Amino acid sequence: MPPTNKTVPESVEHPNTDIETPIPDLKPWFRTVDDLGGRISWSELFDNDHPVELDIGCGRGLFLVTAAEANPGTNYLGFEIDYREGRRAAKRLQKRQMPNARVIGGDCRAVLEKLIASSSVRAAHVYFPDPWWKKRHRRRRIFTDEFVTWLHRIVEQNGHVHSWTDVGDYFEVISGLMDHHKGFVTLPTPAERAPEHDMDYQTSFERKKRKAGCTIWRGLWQRVELSVD
Numbered sequence: 001m002p003p004t005n006k007t008v009p010e011s012v013e014h015p016n017t018d019i020e021t022p023i024p025d026l027k028p029w030f031r032t033v034d035d036l037g038g039r040i041s042w043s044e045l046f047d048n049d050h051p052v053e054l055d056i057g058c059g060r061g062l063f064l065v066t067a068a069e070a071n072p073g074t075n076y077l078g079f080e081i082d083y084r085e086g087r088r089a090a091k092r093l094q095k096r097q098m099p100n101a102r103v104i105g106g107d108c109r110a111v112l113e114k115l116i117a118s119s120s121v122r123a124a125h126v127y128f129p130d131p132w133w134k135k136r137h138r139r140r141r142i143f144t145d146e147f148v149t150w151l152h153r154i155v156e157q158n159g160h161v162h163s164w165t166d167v168g169d170y171f172e173v174i175s176g177l178m179d180h181h182k183g184f185v186t187l188p189t190p191a192e193r194a195p196e197h198d199m200d201y202q203t204s205f206e207r208k209k210r211k212a213g214c215t216i217w218r219g220l221w222q223r224v225e226l227s228v229d
């Protein structure tokens with residue numbers, strides 16, 4: 001899914017009329033990176049001090065909705081570079097008036113690097129990240145050494161990083177980076193769960209890929225103090 005980090009227009013032309021339909025205001029469920037204005041205050045964003053988990057590349061938000069409903073004492077923040085997908089996720093949250101899930105539209109990398117306080121996040125979920133194999137697209141790839149360094153800085157001690165993908169070669173890249181980082185320990189592979197209903201999957205991509213019969217690679221790591229050899 002190519003990123004379309006477009007500016008959201010103020011309004012859209014209604015087809016065949018001169019009526020303009022305003023794009024619905026999805027605040028507080030959807031904001032952009034530019035709206036943040038500076039370092040994120042979790043207590044201002046969620047109006048409480050509950051633990052925070054990130055969904056990096058949240059797509060249309062199935063994980064955000066399911067996890068936030070199942071765990072009302074945890075706050076979930078999705079990042080999505082594709083505004084259309086991010087707004088779709090936010091609409092699902094708005095429909096349910098969910099107090100504990102939000103979406104930020106835009107490239108999450110600047111936020112992870114600079115706008116999140118150290119050790120302030122309980123877990124980061126990175127489900128089905130785009131592999132971007134072509135050399136000219138490589139800079140869009142999310143899992144890099146730098147990204148793992150940012151995760152280590154923002155995830156709290158004993159917190160977790162979850163990453164799943166259906167692309168075996170990309171899972172090798174991801175686990176290579178995570179397994180060799182001295183600030184993470186690799187935990188046993190999470191087991192595959194039989195769905196109890198048609199939407200009972202971790203994410204929309206997991207649903208699509210499992211229905212197509214693909215193997216899903218699942219990784220789980222725990223954040224520890226950086227060991228010095």
Ligand SMILES: C[S@@+](CC[C@H](N)C(=O)[O-])C[C@H]1O[C@@H](n2cnc3c(N)ncnc32)[C@H](O)[C@@H]1O
Nearest residue numbers: 057058059080081082107108127128203204205
């Ligand atoms: C293959 S989709 C997976 C979506 C969702 N996690 C799922 O499993 O259904 C990867 C998503 O990551 C988003 N993405 C890629 N790079 C990103 C970035 N730098 N910041 C935020 N989102 C990003 C893409 O727009 C896309 O929606």
